[in-house]
Amino acid sequence: MTFDEIRGWLLETDPVQLESLWAAADRTRAENVGDQVHLRGLIEISNICRRQCLYCGIRAGNADIHRYRLTEDEVLNCARTAAKFGYGSIVIQSGEDSGLDAAWVAEIVRKIKTETDLAITLSLGERSDEDWILWKKAGADRYLLRFETSNARLFKAIHPSTAKNRNGSPIEPEEPRIEMLRKLRGLGYEIGSGVMVGIPGQSYTDLVRDLQLFRDLNLDMIGLGPFLPHPNTPLGQLFESDPETGTYKPGQPNEEQRLFFEKSDLPALSLKDQVSSSELLAFKMIALTRLLCPRSNIPSTTAIATIDGQNGRKLGLSRGANVVMPNLTPLQYRKDYEIYPNKAATQQTPEQTHEQVLRHLSEIGRTPGVGRGDSRVYAN
Ligand code: 5AD
Numbered sequence: 001m002t003f004d005e006i007r008g009w010l011l012e013t014d015p016v017q018l019e020s021l022w023a024a025a026d027r028t029r030a031e032n033v034g035d036q037v038h039l040r041g042l043i044e045i046s047n048i049c050r051r052q053c054l055y056c057g058i059r060a061g062n063a064d065i066h067r068y069r070l071t072e073d074e075v076l077n078c079a080r081t082a083a084k085f086g087y088g089s090i091v092i093q094s095g096e097d098s099g100l101d102a103a104w105v106a107e108i109v110r111k112i113k114t115e116t117d118l119a120i121t122l123s124l125g126e127r128s129d130e131d132w133i134l135w136k137k138a139g140a141d142r143y144l145l146r147f148e149t150s151n152a153r154l155f156k157a158i159h160p161s162t163a164k165n166r167n168g169s170p171i172e173p174e175e176p177r178i179e180m181l182r183k184l185r186g187l188g189y190e191i192g193s194g195v196m197v198g199i200p201g202q203s204y205t206d207l208v209r210d211l212q213l214f215r216d217l218n219l220d221m222i223g224l225g226p227f228l229p230h231p232n233t234p235l236g237q238l239f240e241s242d243p244e245t246g247t248y249k250p251g252q253p254n255e256e257q258r259l260f261f262e263k264s265d266l267p268a269l270s271l272k273d274q275v276s277s278s279e280l281l282a283f284k285m286i287a288l289t290r291l292l293c294p295r296s297n298i299p300s301t302t303a304i305a306t307i308d309g310q311n312g313r314k315l316g317l318s319r320g321a322n323v324v325m326p327n328l329t330p331l332q333y334r335k336d337y338e339i340y341p342n343k344a345a346t347q348q349t350p351e352q353t354h355e356q357v358l359r360h361l362s363e364i365g366r367t368p369g370v371g372r373g374d375s376r377v378y379a380n
Pocket residue numbers: 055056057146148195196225226227228229230303339340
């Protein structure tokens with residue numbers, strides 16, 4: 001697909017044409033990764049974060065949430081639950097928590113590997129090479145690090161410098177996440193990345209480049225979802241929900257917000273170029289990701305399940321996705337991992353989330369995956 005063809009799909013509004021896009025993505029999914037839906041149990045082990053990402057509800061600057069870190073026993077119990085539910089893998093995720101001791105994480109990985117057959121994905125942010133090497137040796141299989149946007153200027157604008165980078169030196173100039181992903185692949189990890197769709201200052205051209213970058217990086221896993229404005233973040237305050245379409249649009253910034261926008265490095269876009277953070281656009285991105293990266297593992301993400309609680313997850317799976325990440329975090333911590341508002345499954349126990357996911361699969365005639373669901377990107 002050429003640049004212009006991809007862009008054309010992103011702007012397509014004709015329902016008949018869109019049906020053909022969904023059908024092509026669904027067919028490509030079935031032919032390349034089959035009908036099984038791999039379940040990855042998500043364990044949010046810490047919401048402590050040193051970063052100030054302008055979009056994220058658990059940014060260091062949000063004083064309104066209670067910070068937690070799970071104990072080793074709590075993490076091991078979540079992993080046991082995943083094994084009991086028959087999942088092939090778990091994803092251990094956290095904020096960029098400098099207090100998360102690398103040896104402690106390694107020990108947990110080792111214990112889970114001894115006790116279960118689960119594949120282990122880590123999603124712990126930017127860490128030192130030494131930590132990544134240690135965790136690989138301990139048995140970790142995969143690493144997730146979203147690059148969030150391929151537009152370097154936009155990336156920089158929404159990720160203000162923090163005091164230290166992942167190696168402990170001042171953060172600028174930052175090693176681009178693309179380089180970190182290549183490094184992680186070199187260390188033997190399956191690598192995953194992804195973007196948000198509808199970031200203020202993000203254009204359709206940016207989204208085309210995101211998709212091309214997914215392809216060029218040969219990603220094993222690609223996660224994406226709509227940007228969902230969080231009220232306790234600088235970017236959240238710039239957006240308003242549109243009750244008619246259920247999408248978020250740039251709001252009418254007040255004086256303070258206007259000054260913030262002006263001082264920031266966010267690209268100033270006309271409304272015509274600004275990508276909306278709509279469910280439809282997220283589905284187009286999933287479908288195009290499937291067409292460009294036929295063998296990648298693509299989740300129907302929590303952000304999509306959040307923007308459309310009834311059908312989001314199922315539609316994602318019917319438009320290119322082949323993975324779901326049911327949340328296994330103990331109920332009492334879920335509300336504190338609110339990276340965006342009204343996050344799906346915040347009021348559920350792991351059992352309830354599990355049952356809901358199984359119900360969604362059966363409603364669309366798909367079955368839970370058997371085995372680890374390893375990447376087929378480099379398979380023969
Ligand atoms: N809206 C949508 N997605 C978000 N993320 C973080 N904050 C938001 C938000 N407000 C996504 C980022 C991050 C992933 C864990 O969640 O892409 O990498």
